[in-house]
Amino acid sequence: MYTVYGMSSSGNCHKLRLLLDHLGLPFHWQEVDITTGASRQPDFLALNANGRVPVLQLDNGETLAESNAILCFLAEDTRLWPGPRLARARTLQWLFFEQYSHEPYIAVARYICGFLPPDHERRAELPKLHERGRQALAVMEQYLSGRQFFVEDRFGIADIALYAYTHAAADGGFRLEPYPSIRAWLDRVAGQRGHTPMARPPRLS
Protein backbone atom coordinates (compact mmCIF):
# COMPACT_ATOMS: atom_id res chain seq x y z
CA MET A 1 0.00 0.00 0.00
CA TYR A 2 1.20 3.50 -0.77
CA THR A 3 1.95 6.01 1.99
CA VAL A 4 1.42 9.69 1.23
CA TYR A 5 3.24 12.22 3.40
CA GLY A 6 1.22 15.39 2.95
CA MET A 7 -0.72 18.27 4.47
CA SER A 8 -4.46 17.92 3.82
CA SER A 9 -5.03 21.63 3.21
CA SER A 10 -2.22 21.82 0.58
CA GLY A 11 -3.36 21.72 -3.03
CA ASN A 12 -0.17 19.97 -4.14
CA CYS A 13 -0.91 17.20 -1.63
CA HIS A 14 -4.64 17.10 -2.35
CA LYS A 15 -3.85 16.27 -6.01
CA LEU A 16 -2.61 12.85 -4.84
CA ARG A 17 -5.69 12.18 -2.72
CA LEU A 18 -7.93 13.10 -5.66
CA LEU A 19 -6.10 10.76 -8.03
CA LEU A 20 -5.83 7.85 -5.57
CA ASP A 21 -9.55 8.14 -4.78
CA HIS A 22 -10.47 8.29 -8.49
CA LEU A 23 -8.39 5.18 -9.14
CA GLY A 24 -9.72 3.40 -6.06
CA LEU A 25 -6.19 2.74 -4.81
CA PRO A 26 -5.80 2.19 -1.03
CA PHE A 27 -3.28 4.44 0.73
CA HIS A 28 -2.14 5.52 4.15
CA TRP A 29 -2.11 9.30 4.65
CA GLN A 30 0.60 10.57 7.00
CA GLU A 31 -0.22 14.18 7.92
CA VAL A 32 2.81 16.55 7.85
CA ASP A 33 2.21 20.08 9.16
CA ILE A 34 4.58 22.23 7.12
CA THR A 35 3.48 25.35 9.04
CA THR A 36 5.33 24.08 12.12
CA GLY A 37 8.48 23.20 10.16
CA ALA A 38 7.86 19.43 10.14
CA SER A 39 9.04 19.17 6.51
CA ARG A 40 12.44 20.64 7.47
CA GLN A 41 13.19 18.06 10.18
CA PRO A 42 15.84 15.36 9.56
CA ASP A 43 13.31 12.50 9.45
CA PHE A 44 11.37 14.23 6.69
CA LEU A 45 14.50 15.37 4.81
CA ALA A 46 15.49 11.69 4.65
CA LEU A 47 12.29 11.18 2.58
CA ASN A 48 12.78 14.28 0.40
CA ALA A 49 16.02 16.26 0.66
CA ASN A 50 14.20 19.21 -0.95
CA GLY A 51 11.97 19.50 2.15
CA ARG A 52 8.62 19.65 0.34
CA VAL A 53 5.35 17.76 0.55
CA PRO A 54 3.89 15.59 -0.87
CA VAL A 55 6.09 12.50 -0.86
CA LEU A 56 4.87 9.10 -2.02
CA GLN A 57 6.41 6.06 -0.38
CA LEU A 58 6.19 2.64 -2.04
CA ASP A 59 5.99 -0.72 -0.28
CA ASN A 60 9.70 -1.27 -0.87
CA GLY A 61 10.54 1.99 0.94
CA GLU A 62 11.45 3.96 -2.21
CA THR A 63 10.19 7.53 -2.16
CA LEU A 64 9.08 9.86 -4.93
CA ALA A 65 8.70 13.66 -4.64
CA GLU A 66 7.10 16.42 -6.75
CA SER A 67 3.31 16.24 -6.85
CA ASN A 68 2.99 16.23 -10.64
CA ALA A 69 5.67 13.54 -11.10
CA ILE A 70 3.74 11.40 -8.61
CA LEU A 71 0.51 11.97 -10.57
CA CYS A 72 2.23 10.65 -13.72
CA PHE A 73 3.63 7.66 -11.85
CA LEU A 74 0.26 6.68 -10.40
CA ALA A 75 -1.83 7.39 -13.51
CA GLU A 76 0.30 5.48 -16.01
CA ASP A 77 -1.71 2.83 -17.87
CA THR A 78 -4.98 4.03 -16.32
CA ARG A 79 -7.90 5.87 -17.94
CA LEU A 80 -6.54 9.17 -16.52
CA TRP A 81 -3.31 9.07 -18.58
CA PRO A 82 -3.69 9.43 -22.34
CA GLY A 83 -2.38 6.90 -24.84
CA PRO A 84 -1.14 8.93 -27.84
CA ARG A 85 2.38 10.37 -27.62
CA LEU A 86 1.35 13.97 -28.31
CA ALA A 87 -1.52 13.79 -25.80
CA ARG A 88 0.89 12.57 -23.14
CA ALA A 89 3.25 15.45 -23.95
CA ARG A 90 0.30 17.87 -23.87
CA THR A 91 -0.54 16.56 -20.38
CA LEU A 92 3.05 17.24 -19.29
CA GLN A 93 2.89 20.71 -20.87
CA TRP A 94 -0.06 21.59 -18.61
CA LEU A 95 1.60 20.00 -15.56
CA PHE A 96 4.70 22.18 -16.09
CA PHE A 97 2.49 25.22 -16.77
CA GLU A 98 0.80 24.54 -13.42
CA GLN A 99 4.07 24.40 -11.48
CA TYR A 100 5.76 27.36 -13.22
CA SER A 101 3.07 29.86 -14.23
CA HIS A 102 0.13 29.05 -11.93
CA GLU A 103 1.04 27.53 -8.54
CA PRO A 104 3.79 30.10 -7.63
CA TYR A 105 1.12 32.83 -7.77
CA ILE A 106 -2.28 31.27 -7.01
CA ALA A 107 -1.07 28.83 -4.33
CA VAL A 108 1.30 31.34 -2.73
CA ALA A 109 -1.47 33.98 -2.48
CA ARG A 110 -3.66 31.35 -0.79
CA TYR A 111 -0.81 30.50 1.59
CA ILE A 112 -0.36 34.14 2.59
CA CYS A 113 -4.10 34.71 3.11
CA GLY A 114 -4.97 31.32 4.58
CA PHE A 115 -1.99 30.32 6.68
CA LEU A 116 -0.19 33.50 7.82
CA PRO A 117 -1.41 36.09 10.36
CA PRO A 118 -3.51 38.90 8.79
CA ASP A 119 -0.83 41.51 9.51
CA HIS A 120 2.06 39.47 8.04
CA GLU A 121 4.57 41.45 5.94
CA ARG A 122 4.23 38.98 3.06
CA ARG A 123 0.81 40.48 2.29
CA ALA A 124 2.81 43.12 0.37
CA GLU A 125 3.44 40.41 -2.24
CA LEU A 126 -0.29 40.00 -3.00
CA PRO A 127 -0.73 42.62 -5.78
CA LYS A 128 2.07 41.09 -7.85
CA LEU A 129 0.83 37.54 -7.14
CA HIS A 130 -2.69 38.54 -8.21
CA GLU A 131 -1.41 40.09 -11.45
CA ARG A 132 0.61 36.99 -12.39
CA GLY A 133 -2.11 34.60 -11.25
CA ARG A 134 -4.67 36.39 -13.43
CA GLN A 135 -2.34 35.89 -16.41
CA ALA A 136 -2.38 32.14 -15.76
CA LEU A 137 -6.17 32.13 -15.38
CA ALA A 138 -6.50 34.04 -18.68
CA VAL A 139 -4.43 31.39 -20.48
CA MET A 140 -6.64 28.65 -19.01
CA GLU A 141 -9.86 30.52 -19.82
CA GLN A 142 -8.87 30.98 -23.47
CA TYR A 143 -7.85 27.33 -23.82
CA LEU A 144 -10.94 25.92 -22.10
CA SER A 145 -13.35 27.92 -24.26
CA GLY A 146 -15.10 25.24 -26.29
CA ARG A 147 -13.33 22.41 -24.48
CA GLN A 148 -14.57 20.08 -21.75
CA PHE A 149 -11.19 19.13 -20.26
CA PHE A 150 -7.50 19.93 -20.84
CA VAL A 151 -6.32 16.96 -22.91
CA GLU A 152 -8.28 14.88 -25.44
CA ASP A 153 -11.45 16.46 -24.05
CA ARG A 154 -11.69 13.88 -21.30
CA PHE A 155 -10.91 14.01 -17.59
CA GLY A 156 -7.27 13.27 -16.71
CA ILE A 157 -4.36 14.24 -14.50
CA ALA A 158 -3.87 17.64 -16.17
CA ASP A 159 -7.36 18.48 -14.86
CA ILE A 160 -6.54 17.15 -11.38
CA ALA A 161 -3.29 19.15 -11.21
CA LEU A 162 -4.88 22.42 -12.34
CA TYR A 163 -8.07 21.93 -10.30
CA ALA A 164 -6.19 21.72 -6.98
CA TYR A 165 -5.39 25.41 -6.61
CA THR A 166 -7.77 26.90 -9.21
CA HIS A 167 -10.90 25.80 -7.34
CA ALA A 168 -9.47 27.37 -4.17
CA ALA A 169 -8.20 30.57 -5.85
CA ALA A 170 -10.73 32.65 -3.88
CA ASP A 171 -8.85 31.68 -0.69
CA GLY A 172 -5.99 33.84 -2.02
CA GLY A 173 -8.21 36.75 -3.04
CA PHE A 174 -8.86 35.86 -6.69
CA ARG A 175 -12.31 36.39 -8.24
CA LEU A 176 -13.37 33.70 -10.72
CA GLU A 177 -16.41 35.59 -12.07
CA PRO A 178 -14.48 36.80 -15.18
CA TYR A 179 -13.68 33.22 -16.19
CA PRO A 180 -16.90 31.40 -17.22
CA SER A 181 -15.10 28.57 -19.04
CA ILE A 182 -12.95 27.89 -15.99
CA ARG A 183 -16.00 27.87 -13.70
CA ALA A 184 -17.84 25.40 -15.95
CA TRP A 185 -14.72 23.18 -16.06
CA LEU A 186 -14.37 23.32 -12.25
CA ASP A 187 -17.98 22.10 -11.98
CA ARG A 188 -17.24 19.25 -14.40
CA VAL A 189 -14.16 18.18 -12.40
CA ALA A 190 -16.00 18.37 -9.06
CA GLY A 191 -18.85 16.37 -10.61
CA GLN A 192 -16.66 13.37 -11.45
CA ARG A 193 -17.60 10.25 -9.50
CA GLY A 194 -15.21 9.72 -6.60
CA HIS A 195 -14.39 13.41 -6.17
CA THR A 196 -13.07 14.35 -2.69
CA PRO A 197 -13.25 17.91 -1.25
CA MET A 198 -10.04 19.59 -0.02
CA ALA A 199 -9.48 20.69 3.59
CA ARG A 200 -9.70 24.45 4.23
CA PRO A 201 -6.67 26.53 5.31
CA PRO A 202 -6.51 27.05 9.09
CA ARG A 203 -7.31 30.78 8.98
CA LEU A 204 -10.29 30.31 6.64
CA SER A 205 -11.90 27.20 8.12
Added chain:
Amino acid sequence: MYTVYGMSSSGNCHKLRLLLDHLGLPFHWQEVDITTGASRQPDFLALNANGRVPVLQLDNGETLAESNAILCFLAEDTRLWPGPRLARARTLQWLFFEQYSHEPYIAVARYICGFLPPDHERRAELPKLHERGRQALAVMEQYLSGRQFFVEDRFGIADIALYAYTHAAADGGFRLEPYPSIRAWLDRVAGQRGHTPMARPPRLS
Protein backbone atom coordinates in the same frame (compact mmCIF):
# COMPACT_ATOMS: atom_id res chain seq x y z
CA MET B 1 11.43 18.36 -39.60
CA TYR B 2 10.89 20.02 -36.24
CA THR B 3 10.96 23.80 -35.84
CA VAL B 4 12.17 25.21 -32.53
CA TYR B 5 11.14 28.76 -31.64
CA GLY B 6 13.70 29.83 -29.09
CA MET B 7 16.34 32.28 -27.93
CA SER B 8 19.85 30.79 -28.20
CA SER B 9 21.11 32.33 -24.94
CA SER B 10 18.15 30.94 -22.93
CA GLY B 11 18.86 27.79 -20.95
CA ASN B 12 15.28 26.56 -21.33
CA CYS B 13 15.68 26.81 -25.10
CA HIS B 14 19.21 25.41 -25.15
CA LYS B 15 17.91 22.20 -23.52
CA LEU B 16 16.11 21.42 -26.78
CA ARG B 17 19.18 22.07 -28.92
CA LEU B 18 21.26 19.80 -26.64
CA LEU B 19 18.75 16.95 -26.88
CA LEU B 20 18.14 17.29 -30.62
CA ASP B 21 21.91 17.30 -31.27
CA HIS B 22 22.43 14.27 -29.00
CA LEU B 23 19.71 12.39 -30.85
CA GLY B 24 20.96 13.53 -34.25
CA LEU B 25 17.51 14.86 -35.17
CA PRO B 26 17.42 17.61 -37.83
CA PHE B 27 15.61 20.81 -36.86
CA HIS B 28 15.06 24.38 -37.96
CA TRP B 29 15.86 26.96 -35.25
CA GLN B 30 13.75 30.12 -35.41
CA GLU B 31 15.37 32.74 -33.19
CA VAL B 32 12.90 34.69 -30.96
CA ASP B 33 14.34 37.64 -29.03
CA ILE B 34 12.27 37.75 -25.85
CA THR B 35 14.19 40.83 -24.65
CA THR B 36 12.43 42.92 -27.32
CA GLY B 37 8.99 41.51 -26.50
CA ALA B 38 8.81 39.19 -29.53
CA SER B 39 7.24 36.42 -27.44
CA ARG B 40 4.33 38.71 -26.50
CA GLN B 41 3.37 39.53 -30.10
CA PRO B 42 0.17 38.04 -31.60
CA ASP B 43 2.02 35.79 -34.05
CA PHE B 44 3.97 34.20 -31.21
CA LEU B 45 0.98 34.00 -28.86
CA ALA B 46 -0.76 31.96 -31.57
CA LEU B 47 2.02 29.37 -31.06
CA ASN B 48 1.95 29.55 -27.23
CA ALA B 49 -0.76 31.55 -25.50
CA ASN B 50 1.45 31.62 -22.39
CA GLY B 51 4.01 33.77 -24.27
CA ARG B 52 7.11 31.75 -23.38
CA VAL B 53 9.94 30.15 -25.35
CA PRO B 54 10.76 27.48 -26.34
CA VAL B 55 7.99 26.15 -28.56
CA LEU B 56 8.35 23.02 -30.68
CA GLN B 57 6.38 22.89 -33.92
CA LEU B 58 5.73 19.57 -35.63
CA ASP B 59 5.42 18.98 -39.36
CA ASN B 60 1.63 18.94 -39.09
CA GLY B 61 1.65 22.42 -37.53
CA GLU B 62 0.88 21.26 -33.97
CA THR B 63 2.84 23.10 -31.30
CA LEU B 64 4.10 22.03 -27.89
CA ALA B 65 5.28 24.36 -25.10
CA GLU B 66 7.21 23.98 -21.80
CA SER B 67 10.84 22.99 -22.27
CA ASN B 68 10.76 19.92 -20.04
CA ALA B 69 7.55 18.57 -21.59
CA ILE B 70 9.24 18.90 -24.99
CA LEU B 71 12.31 17.01 -23.69
CA CYS B 72 10.05 14.12 -22.65
CA PHE B 73 8.24 14.16 -26.00
CA LEU B 74 11.48 14.04 -28.01
CA ALA B 75 13.33 11.55 -25.79
CA GLU B 76 10.60 8.92 -25.58
CA ASP B 77 11.81 5.52 -26.77
CA THR B 78 15.42 6.74 -27.07
CA ARG B 79 18.47 5.93 -24.93
CA LEU B 80 17.97 9.24 -23.06
CA TRP B 81 14.58 8.22 -21.57
CA PRO B 82 14.64 5.37 -19.05
CA GLY B 83 12.59 2.22 -19.40
CA PRO B 84 11.49 1.26 -15.85
CA ARG B 85 8.38 3.01 -14.48
CA LEU B 86 10.06 4.33 -11.33
CA ALA B 87 13.08 5.61 -13.28
CA ARG B 88 10.75 7.51 -15.60
CA ALA B 89 8.96 9.01 -12.59
CA ARG B 90 12.34 9.86 -11.02
CA THR B 91 13.25 11.69 -14.25
CA LEU B 92 10.02 13.66 -14.01
CA GLN B 93 10.73 14.40 -10.32
CA TRP B 94 14.00 16.09 -11.29
CA LEU B 95 12.38 17.92 -14.20
CA PHE B 96 9.76 19.39 -11.85
CA PHE B 97 12.45 20.17 -9.27
CA GLU B 98 14.31 22.08 -12.00
CA GLN B 99 11.31 24.20 -12.96
CA TYR B 100 10.07 24.88 -9.40
CA SER B 101 13.10 24.96 -7.08
CA HIS B 102 16.04 25.72 -9.41
CA GLU B 103 15.19 27.71 -12.56
CA PRO B 104 13.15 30.47 -10.80
CA TYR B 105 16.29 31.39 -8.83
CA ILE B 106 19.36 30.40 -10.88
CA ALA B 107 17.95 31.34 -14.29
CA VAL B 108 16.34 34.54 -13.03
CA ALA B 109 19.60 35.70 -11.38
CA ARG B 110 21.37 35.07 -14.71
CA TYR B 111 18.68 37.06 -16.53
CA ILE B 112 19.07 40.03 -14.20
CA CYS B 113 22.89 40.00 -14.45
CA GLY B 114 23.19 39.03 -18.10
CA PHE B 115 20.30 40.71 -19.86
CA LEU B 116 19.31 43.82 -17.85
CA PRO B 117 21.30 47.08 -17.46
CA PRO B 118 23.76 47.01 -14.52
CA ASP B 119 21.77 49.65 -12.60
CA HIS B 120 18.38 47.91 -13.04
CA GLU B 121 16.13 47.91 -9.95
CA ARG B 122 15.65 44.14 -10.20
CA ARG B 123 19.22 43.69 -8.89
CA ALA B 124 17.61 44.12 -5.46
CA GLU B 125 16.18 40.61 -5.94
CA LEU B 126 19.63 39.01 -6.18
CA PRO B 127 20.32 38.23 -2.48
CA LYS B 128 17.04 36.28 -2.17
CA LEU B 129 17.61 34.55 -5.52
CA HIS B 130 21.12 33.54 -4.44
CA GLU B 131 19.85 32.14 -1.13
CA ARG B 132 17.15 30.03 -2.81
CA GLY B 133 19.45 29.01 -5.67
CA ARG B 134 22.06 27.77 -3.21
CA GLN B 135 19.38 25.62 -1.55
CA ALA B 136 18.72 23.95 -4.91
CA LEU B 137 22.45 23.46 -5.53
CA ALA B 138 22.83 21.89 -2.07
CA VAL B 139 20.08 19.36 -2.88
CA MET B 140 21.83 18.49 -6.15
CA GLU B 141 25.26 18.26 -4.50
CA GLN B 142 24.00 15.85 -1.85
CA TYR B 143 22.23 13.68 -4.42
CA LEU B 144 25.13 13.60 -6.90
CA SER B 145 27.65 12.55 -4.25
CA GLY B 146 28.60 9.02 -5.34
CA ARG B 147 26.46 9.17 -8.48
CA GLN B 148 27.48 9.74 -12.10
CA PHE B 149 24.14 11.07 -13.40
CA PHE B 150 20.67 11.84 -12.04
CA VAL B 151 18.71 8.73 -13.02
CA GLU B 152 19.92 5.11 -13.32
CA ASP B 153 23.47 6.49 -13.25
CA ARG B 154 23.44 7.11 -16.98
CA PHE B 155 23.11 10.28 -19.03
CA GLY B 156 19.51 11.30 -19.77
CA ILE B 157 17.11 14.20 -20.04
CA ALA B 158 17.16 14.95 -16.29
CA ASP B 159 20.86 15.76 -16.77
CA ILE B 160 20.14 17.90 -19.84
CA ALA B 161 17.41 19.87 -18.04
CA LEU B 162 19.52 20.54 -14.93
CA TYR B 163 22.71 21.21 -16.88
CA ALA B 164 21.21 24.08 -18.86
CA TYR B 165 21.21 26.67 -16.06
CA THR B 166 23.57 24.98 -13.57
CA HIS B 167 26.58 25.20 -15.89
CA ALA B 168 25.84 28.90 -16.42
CA ALA B 169 25.10 29.68 -12.75
CA ALA B 170 28.19 31.92 -12.54
CA ASP B 171 26.49 34.26 -15.04
CA GLY B 172 24.01 35.05 -12.25
CA GLY B 173 26.68 35.47 -9.56
CA PHE B 174 26.74 31.93 -8.12
CA ARG B 175 30.04 30.31 -7.13
CA LEU B 176 30.27 26.57 -7.87
CA GLU B 177 33.47 25.97 -5.86
CA PRO B 178 31.54 24.60 -2.83
CA TYR B 179 29.91 21.91 -4.98
CA PRO B 180 32.55 19.37 -6.12
CA SER B 181 30.04 16.67 -7.08
CA ILE B 182 28.11 19.15 -9.23
CA ARG B 183 31.30 20.30 -10.94
CA ALA B 184 32.36 16.72 -11.73
CA TRP B 185 28.86 16.01 -13.09
CA LEU B 186 28.94 19.17 -15.24
CA ASP B 187 32.22 17.94 -16.76
CA ARG B 188 30.67 14.53 -17.46
CA VAL B 189 27.67 16.12 -19.19
CA ALA B 190 29.84 18.51 -21.25
CA GLY B 191 32.03 15.55 -22.20
CA GLN B 192 29.20 13.60 -23.83
CA ARG B 193 29.69 13.14 -27.56
CA GLY B 194 27.54 15.62 -29.49
CA HIS B 195 27.53 18.26 -26.75
CA THR B 196 26.81 21.81 -27.97
CA PRO B 197 27.86 24.98 -26.05
CA MET B 198 25.21 27.58 -25.15
CA ALA B 199 25.28 31.19 -26.40
CA ARG B 200 26.34 33.80 -23.83
CA PRO B 201 23.94 36.48 -22.53
CA PRO B 202 24.28 39.82 -24.37
CA ARG B 203 25.80 41.71 -21.43
CA LEU B 204 28.37 38.97 -20.71
CA SER B 205 29.45 38.00 -24.22
